[in-house]
Every structure is written in C-alpha cells, then in structure tokens.
Amino acid sequence: xxxxxxxxxxxxxxxxxxxxxxxxxxxxxxxxxxxxxxxxxxxxxxxxxxxxxxxxxxxxxxxxxxxxxxxxxxxxxxxxxxxxxxxxxxxxxxxxxxxxxxxxxxxxxxxxxxxxxxxxxxxxxxxxxxxxxxxxxxxx
Ligand code: DAT
Ligand code: MG
Numbered sequence: 192x193x194x195x196x197x198x199x200x201x202x203x204x205x206x207x208x209x210x211x212x213x214x215x216x217x218x219x220x221x222x223x224x225x226x227x228x229x230x231x232x233x234x235x236x237x238x239x240x241x242x243x244x245x246x247x248x249x250x251x252x253x254x255x256x257x258x259x260x261x262x263x264x265x266x267x268x269x270x271x272x273x274x275x276x277x278x279x280x281x282x283x284x285x286x287x288x289x290x291x292x293x294x295x296x297x298x299x300x301x302x303x304x305x306x307x308x309x310x311x312x313x314x315x316x317x318x319x320x321x322x323x324x325x326x327x328x329x330x331x
Contacts, residue, residue: 192267192268192269192271193267193268193269193270193271193272193311193314194224194265194266194267194271194311194314194315194318195265195266195268195271195272195275195307195308195311195314196263196264196265196266196306196307196308196313196314196317196318196320196321197216197263197264197266197275197279197305197306197307197308198261198262198263198264198305198306199212199213199261199262199263199264199304199305200255200256200261200302200303200304200305200306201255201256201258201259201260201261202255202297202298202302202303202304203261203262203296203304203305204228204259204260204261204262205259206296208296208304209262211296212292212296212304212305213264215278215292215295216264216266216275216278216292219268219274219275219278220268220274221266221267221268221271221274221275221278222266222267222268223264223265223266224265224266224267224327224328224329225264225265225318225321225322225326225327225328226262226263226264226265227262227263227321227322227326228260228261228262229260229261229262229263229321230257230259230260230261231256231257231261232257233253233254233257235257236252236253236256236257237249237253238320239256239317239320240252240253240256248301251301252301255301255302263321263322265318265322265327267329271311271314272307272308272309272310272311272314275307275308276307276309277291278291278292279291279292279293279304279305279307280292280293280294281293282300282303283299283300283303284296284297284298284299284300284303285300292304292305293305
C-alpha cells in the first residue's frame, strides 16, 4: 500500500464539488485515511508550494490557495501516487485526458481543483504538513 496527499483546492470547495470529487476518487479505488477542512494563510500556502518559489506563477498560486477553505486528504492505494496523477489529469485542464477530475471540473491551469503529490517521499512530507499522527487512521 502507498499513500498520496491531495488537496481539494478553494475552487473545488467554492463550486460545491467536494462530494463529486471524493466520489470519483473512491470509485477509482482509493481509501481515505485522513481528511479535514481548513484554510491556508498566505504564509502556509507559500511554504507548502515552496519548491515553486522562483516560478512566475508563485504569487498567483499563493493568493489562490489562501483564498478560501480547502480539504486536504491522505489517500491509500497500491501505486497511489502515480495512479492518483492519472485520475486528476494534466496540470492544465485543456490538456487533461477525458474523464479526469481536472478535465471535468477545472477552469484553468492556475485553478485546477485538486493537488496530487508527485512522489511517495513528498506525499509523506505533505501529509505531515496537514495531519498529526493521531489524525491518520489506517483503513484496517
Ligand atoms: P501539479 O499540480 O499538476 O503537480 P505543478 O506542481 O507543476 O502542477 O504546479 C503546482 C500548481 O501551480 C498547479 O497545480 C497550478 C499552479 N501552476 C503550475 N503551472 C502554472 C502556470 N503555468 N500558470 C499558473 N499556475 C500554474
Ligand atoms: Mg506538483
């Protein structure tokens, strides 16, 4: 079993799509092991996306991610990291495969409904950003 970290981003919450997106995730075989609703500050959003600090879209990304509540979730599945990237689709929804979460629900590259970890190592770092060990309850 592998874990990945997703965030249902502020656009997902604003569009009232929390349930629809979690439904797609569960139907794809993922189990929820931790979940909460929270709101990032500019400082915490900036820290979470620190690897993108030098990119031209960083300011916009931090503004967006702190613009409203979001729903971080730890997911578990065999091959969770790679399989979840397939379920969400390409960063730019215009390039995302048909039926992926971003293709179905996202408006733009900047506001693209969900985050997905890019490696198991980063998934563990990102999970600890949002959840304490007592909040992480394995399926079995
Ligand atoms: P992903 O979320 O698919 O892993 P990423 O790690 O390259 O993509 O970038 C993180 C987020 O930053 C992405 O979900 C949305 C935003 N972003 C990336 N490239 C962007 C761009 N060219 N313009 C605006 N926002 C961008
Ligand atoms: Mg990424």
